[in-house]
Amino acid sequence: MSLFELFSRQAPNKVFLSILLGIVSGIAYALLIPLVTSAIGGPPDMLEELHSSTRTLLGLEVRQFKFAQLFLFLCLFIMCTKGLSQVMLAHVSLDLTTSIRSSFYQRITDTSVDALEKVGMSRVNTAITTDIARIVDGVRVIPELLVASVTILGLLGFLAYLNASFLKFIIEAMVFGVVVYQSLMRISRRHFEHSRKKMDELQESIRGLIFGAKDLKLNARKSRVFHDDLLLVNEDAVRRSDKKAASVIRLATSFGDMISFLVIGSVTFVLANYVKATREQLVGTVMVLLYLAGPLGVVMNAISMITVSRVSLRKFNAVFDALPPEDINHAVTEPAPWNDISFNRVAYRHQAADASEGFQIGPVDFTIPKASITFIVGGNGSGKSTLAKLLTLHQLPDTGDIRFGGVRIDKSNIKSYRQAISAIYSDYFLFDRLLIEQHEERRQEIGRYLDELKLASKVSIMDGRFSTTKLSDGQKRRLALLVAFLDDKDIYLFDEWAADQDPAFKDVFYRSVLPDLKARGKTVIVISHDDRYFNVADQILVMESGTLTTCAVPAQRRA
Known part of the structure; x- marks a missing residue:
């Protein structure tokens, strides 16, 4: 979709009306030239009566008063x-900005x-922070x-009225200028495309700088x-590409600014000798050529911005298309009652980026019975996280079936x-507010959980928002646990939740929190390496190299 299609589809009636007003104002603007030239050089017969009077207005003598009235009217008409x-068009562009962002937010939600x-994350972040801004600028x-x-069209029309030979030369000069300008713009566009590609890599580097700060602090050479x-x-790659693109654009803009004066010189000193x-x-x-300099400058500047915008639009569309909505039924209905979750010959393969x-x-x-505790254990790369995503239905299996x-x-x-x-995954995100309805019973429940999780002195909640999320890793996980409690779901999955807890609260989690959830009829699934607490589980699933090697009941349970 082109920029103009984006623009016109946002509010077609407003865009049509605003373009119509723009056309009318452009025509009126073009009429100012013949009006001024007639006043200076002597009127045609049909404007003779406009020259016939001089009047005093606000203590000032105004020559050719009716002519001046017409000029003032045109100026006011153009301004309005x-x-x-x-x-109107500015409002449409701002609405379009919100529309593009909102559609992208929804696309991310639905994918x-x-x-x-x-x-x-880097490509998505660049699309939101860089590409959308450039698209909007365009x-x-x-x-x-x-x-x-x-x-410009109106002024060219007046030139046709003045002298057709001059018009032909000026159009030829403009075509030459546009060809040269567009050639330079194509060169700059290639540099901007290279810059935009490097921007994705830079965003990933910045992400590493922030999230890898602790590691880099410990290794000066690596840092x-x-x-x-x-x-x-x-x-540096982004800077060099941007500098090359900016240099070409500035040269093109300077060329565009000077072409009008070069044409004026050519008409005055050369063409006047050959044309009657x-x-x-x-x-x-x-x-007319002096007046053309302004609109031509606007056109040249607009083209340069649109050139950059088109690059970002292509990149944005590529990211947008790479995030297709999930091909599922998005209507939510009450699920049928169930007593267990069963995996029957379930297999899932990740798609590698290189198609391998x-x-x-x-x-x-x-099978995981309802109101039970299941531990998933295994080494790194054993498939625990993928199995967890299948259990939480973030993924459907390639073969086999999952049944509730x-x-x-x-x-x-x-x-x-x-x-x-x-x-609560190991890479969980803690929102800064509770995204649930607030009422007095809920507030009392929140207060009780804050006390139980030893967070009452650290965090308060006002209008559904946490007073702070600047907590230790263990405290953040406890706050995430509070949010999970408030959700009151049937199934809870904890991915290495206790890894950042102190020994005392780790014991509380395994010996108190998990059994309490089970007693309330919740199905609990825990990814854990804490073998001293394996006896809490009703069953243990052992993963190794993508294979379920063991589905066992802890020895203490068997005893």
Whole structure:
């Protein structure tokens, strides 16, 4: 979709009306030239009566009063029509900005976790912070481009009235100027595209700088290599590409600014010797060319901004298309009652970026009874996290089936069954507020949980918002646990939740929190390496290299 299509689809009636007003203001703007030239050089017969009077206004003598009235009227008319046109188009462009962002937010919400992880945070972040801003910058100059273009057409029309030979030469010069300008713009566009590609890599480096800060602090050599050979290299690549593109654009803009004066010089000193023209025609042509400099400058500047905007639009569309909505039924209904979760020959393979075969888990078979505690254990890369995403229905299996009771989970019901699940992953995100309804009973419940989780002296909640999230890792996890409690779901998954807890609270989690959830009829799934607490589990699933090697009951339970 082009920038103009984006623009016109946002509010077609407003865009049509504003363009119409812009055209009218452009025509009126073009009429100022013949009006001024007629006043200076002597009127045509039909304007004779406009020259016949001189009047005093506010103590000032105004020659050719009716002529001056017409000139003032045109100026006011241009100011109103052009101003109204640009205000309307500016409002449309701002609405379009919000519309683009909102549609992208919704796209991220509707896409699958797999697609989002494949695209990566850096590309998504650059699309939001850089590409959308550049797209909007390009859209915002469209109103000025339209008005300037109409003005140029009107002035060229007056040139045709003055002298057709002059018009032909000027059009040829403009075509030559546009060809040269566009050639330079194509060169700059290639540099901007390279810069935009490097910007993704720079964003990833910045992400590493922030989230890897603790590691870099512990290794001066690694920090220096990262800073000099990665971060600054990407920064320098963006700078060099942007400088090249900016240099070409500035040269193109300077060329565009000077082309009008070069044409004026050519008409005055060269063409006038070969074309029969009166002094009035020559003066009128020069005035038109002087007036053309302004609208032409607007057009040249707009083209340069649109060039950058088009690059960002292509990149944005590429990211947008890489985040397709999940092909599922988005309607949420009450799931049927169930007594267990069963995995029957379930297998799932990750899609590698280079189209090669990615990591696979399965086929796996097991059953998790309702109101039970299940531990998932295994080494790094064993498939625990992928299995967890299948359990929380973030992914559907490639083969086999997942059943809640007798109901097979598929695209028609997966969203409904997701609503029964609460999960705290190892890479969880803690929102700064409770995204649930607030009432007095809920507030009392929150206060009780804050006390139980030893957070009452650290955090308070006002109007559903946490007073702070600047807490230790262990305290953040406890706050995330509070949010999970308030969700009151049927299934809870904890991915290494206790890893950042002190020994005392780790014991509380395993010996008190988990059994309490089970007693309340909740199904609890825990990814853990804490073997001293394995006896808390009703069963243990052992993963190794994507395969479920053991589905066992702890020895203490058997005893």
